[in-house]
Amino acid sequence: MSLMETFQMALKNIWGSKMRTFLTMLGIIIGVCAVIVIVGLGNGMQGYIEDSFADMGTDSLTVMILGRGSSRSVSEEQMYEMAEENSEYLKQISPTVSMSGSLKIGSDTVSSTSITGVSEDYFSMKGYEVAQGRGLQYTDMANRKKVCVIGQYLNMAYFGGNAVGQTLKVGGTTFTIVGVMAAETDDLEEGGTDDCLFVPYSTAARLSFTGTISSYTVTVQNTDYISEAKTLVENELYKVFADDDAYNVSSMAEMVEEMNSMVNMIIYILAGIAAISLVVGGIGIMNIMLVSVTERTREIGIRKALGAKEGAIMRQFVIEAATTSALGGVLGIALGYGLSAVATTVIANVMPDTPITVSPSLGAVLLAFGVSTGIGVIFGYLPAKKAALLNPIDALRYD
Numbered sequence: 001m002s003l004m005e006t007f008q009m010a011l012k013n014i015w016g017s018k019m020r021t022f023l024t025m026l027g028i029i030i031g032v033c034a035v036i037v038i039v040g041l042g043n044g045m046q047g048y049i050e051d052s053f054a055d056m057g058t059d060s061l062t063v064m065i066l067g068r069g070s071s072r073s074v075s076e077e078q079m080y081e082m083a084e085e086n087s088e089y090l091k092q093i094s095p096t097v098s099m100s101g102s103l104k105i106g107s108d109t110v111s112s113t114s115i116t117g118v119s120e121d122y123f124s125m126k127g128y129e130v131a132q133g134r135g136l137q138y139t140d141m142a143n144r145k146k147v148c149v150i151g152q153y154l155n156m157a158y159f160g161g162n163a164v165g166q167t168l169k170v171g172g173t174t175f176t177i178v179g180v181m182a183a184e185t186d187d188l189e190e191g192g193t194d195d196c197l198f199v200p201y202s203t204a205a206r207l208s209f210t211g212t213i214s215s216y217t218v219t220v221q222n223t224d225y226i227s228e229a230k231t232l233v234e235n236e237l238y239k240v241f242a243d244d245d246a247y248n249v250s251s252m253a254e255m256v257e258e259m260n261s262m263v264n265m266i267i268y269i270l271a272g273i274a275a276i277s278l279v280v281g282g283i284g285i286m287n288i289m290l291v292s293v294t295e296r297t298r299e300i301g302i303r304k305a306l307g308a309k310e311g312a313i314m315r316q317f318v319i320e321a322a323t324t325s326a327l328g329g330v331l332g333i334a335l336g337y338g339l340s341a342v343a344t345t346v347i348a349n350v351m352p353d354t355p356i357t358v359s360p361s362l363g364a365v366l367l368a369f370g371v372s373t374g375i376g377v378i379f380g381y382l383p384a385k386k387a388a389l390l391n392p393i394d395a396l397r398y399d
Contacts (some may be wrong), residue, residue, distance in 0.1 A: 020288065021288075021324060021327075023284075024281075024284050024285055024288045024324060024328075025281065025285075025324060025325070025327060025328030025331065026281070026284075026328075027277050027278070027280040027281025027282075027283075027284050027328075028277075028278060028281035028282075028285075028325055028328030028329060028332060028372050028375065029281075029328050029329075029331045029332040029335060030277045030281075030332070031274060031275055031276070031277030031278035031279075031280070031281055031332065031372075032278070032328070032329050032331075032332025032333060032336060032368045032369070032371075032372050033332040033333075033335040033336040033339060034271075034274035034277060034336075035271050035274050035275060035278075035336075035364065035368050036332070036333060036336030036337070036340065036360045036364055036365060036368055037336050037339050037340055037343065037358065037360070038267060038270045038271050038274055039267060039271060039360060039361060039364040040336070040340045040343075040358040040359050040360035040361070040364070041267070041343065041356075041358050042263055042264065042266075042267035043358075043359050043360070043361055044344075044356040044357045044358045044359055045263050045356060046260050046263055046264075047356075047357065047359075048355065048356045049256060049259050049260060049263070059091075059219050059220050059223045059226065059252075059253075060125065060217055060218060060219045060220070060251070060252055061217070061218040061219075061220065061226070061229065061230055061233060061249055061250070061251050062215070062216075062217060062218075062249070062250050062251070062252075063079075063215065063216040063217075063218060063233060063237075063247065063248075063249050064214060064215055064247065064248040064249075064250075065213075065214045065215070065216075065237075065246070065247055066214070066245065066246055066247055066248060067214075067241075067246055072240055072241050072242075072246070073212065074237065074240050074241075076095050076201075076213050076216075078240070079093055079095070079216055080093060082233070082236050083218065086232055086236075087221075088221065089220060089221055089222075089225060089228060089229040089232055090218055090219075090220060090221065090229060090232070090233075091125075091218075091219040091220055091221045092121045092124070092125050092218070092219045093119075093121070093216055093217070093218045093219075094118050094119040094121050094122040094125060094201070094216065094217050094218075095117070095118070095119055095201040095205075095213040095215070095216055096116055096117065096118055096122070096201065096215045096216060096217050097116065097117030097118075097201050097204035097205050097208060097213055097215065098114075098115070098116055098117075098215070099115040099116065099117060099170060099171070099199070099204050099207065099208065100115075100171070100208075101115075101170055101171025101172075101207075102170075102171060103115060103168065103169070103170055103197065104168065104169040104170075105154070105158045105159075105168045105169075106158070108158065110154075110158075112190045112191040112195055113151075113154065113195050113196060113197055114195070114196045114197070115170055115196075115197045115198075115199070115204075116196070116197070116198055116199075116204070117198075117199050117200060117201035117202075117203065117204020117205060118136065118198050118199075118200075118201055118217075119136070119141060119200075119201055120135065120136045120137050120138050120140070120141060122136070122198070122217070123135050123136070123149075123181075123198075125217060125219045128181055128182070128184075129181065129182040130149065130179045130180065130181060130182065131152070131180050131181060131182040131183075132155070132163070132164050132179060132180040133149070133164040133165075133177070133178050133179035133180060134178055134179045135149055135179050136149060136178075136179075136198065136199075136200055140200040140203075141200045141201065141202045142202070144200065144202045144203045144206055145200060145203065146173060146174060146175045146176065146199075146203060147175060147176050147177075147178045147199070147200065148168070148170075148175040148176070148177055148178070148197055148198060148199045149177070149178060149179040149180065149181060149197070149198045150163055150168075150177055150179075150180055150181065150196070150197050150198075151180075151181050151184075151193070151194040151195055151196040151197065152180060152181055152182065152183040152184075152188055152194040153188040153189065153190070153192060153194040153195040153196075154194075154195065154196075154197065155180045156188055157188070157190075159177075163177045163180050164177055164178065164179065164180060165177065168197075170197070170199070170207075171207065173207060175199060181194070181196070201213065218233065223253060226251050226253045226254075227251075227254075230249050230251050230254075233249050234247070234249050237249070275371075278371060278372065278375055279375070281325070281328065281372075281375065282325070282375040282376070282378065282379035283379065285321050285324055285325055285375070285376055285379050285380060286321075286379035286380065286382060286383060288324075289317060289320070289321050289379075289380050289383035289384070290382075290383045290386065292317075292320075292383070293317065293383050293386055310389070313384075314384040314385060315384075316384075317380060317383055317384035318377055318380045318381060318384045320380070321376045321377065321379065321380020321383070321384070322373055322376035322377045322380060323376070324376060325372050325373055325375050325376025325377075325379075325380075326369070326372060326373045326376060328372060329368060329369045329371075329372030329373060330369070332368065332372065333365055333368060333369060336360060336365075336368075337360060340358040340359070340360055341358075343358040344356070344357050344358045344359075
């Protein structure tokens, strides 16, 4: 009997007991479906994390000068020189100074706005655009001008869309608005991405009463070499401080990798738990195949009496078990894709601000199908071996 004939016979036997076959496949269907949905959810969470951090700049390093345990210091001029001397790795640099103090616009006091001192290059480093007026310029830094660029939320909420040329106060100091940023999000809300204010870093450092700058943002030429760039900056700072505790260099890309690793670990654990259903399904297939061997004992005896070899009998039952399991895998894949689409819709409705798309990967689908088929072969082997070893005379006498 050819392989095709054996496969056709397997399909005929499966179709002859549809309900029993479906119940047998149920463990495989549930296991494959669960694995696909869980992996798809993991892919969606990774995509969401990467998109979220992309806005913060995965091509950037954050340098904090702590000075802990060292009497030495590094100036912004030295930091700029370091970037210029290592231009093959480092692209742009901007001091960043977080300002405290109340923001007053007219008679209103605003407490949610982030106020940051930055350089003229900061906007291009972050990919920000200026919708009205101008951005910060080098002369603003050099002359410590009291000018600022505000986010679109402040522009619309407090200035009616015409903020350029008007003034506001930060900690009692009056700033003139020279530019308005383009909206970063569709929803302009208090405390959101567009609720921000940028001033020259030199002005911010002076108003902070310390006069020193302890934070820098550095972009790299190529994200593929961000680890090398991070090591380079750390080595340069070590030359100045001779102390690892005096500074800290972190990269968004490394944070993304760490978070993705955590997500992957959780997904692998959940997928492993879901895969237990596949083992349960395999045991069900082995059980039903043992029953099938018992029911078809006379058939096996007749085939062996007509000259069928043990290998042909064994192949028939292994292929039948593998076909049953593979069909369960196909149904599980179809159900998994359907539930993934439903889960994406539910997440979008329940958490509209968290756009997670449950997207199963091709690798997960192929792996799930391969595992389901393999389980059929593995758990079908024992019943097939039992059928192949039946004595034809005893089989023919079986009632």
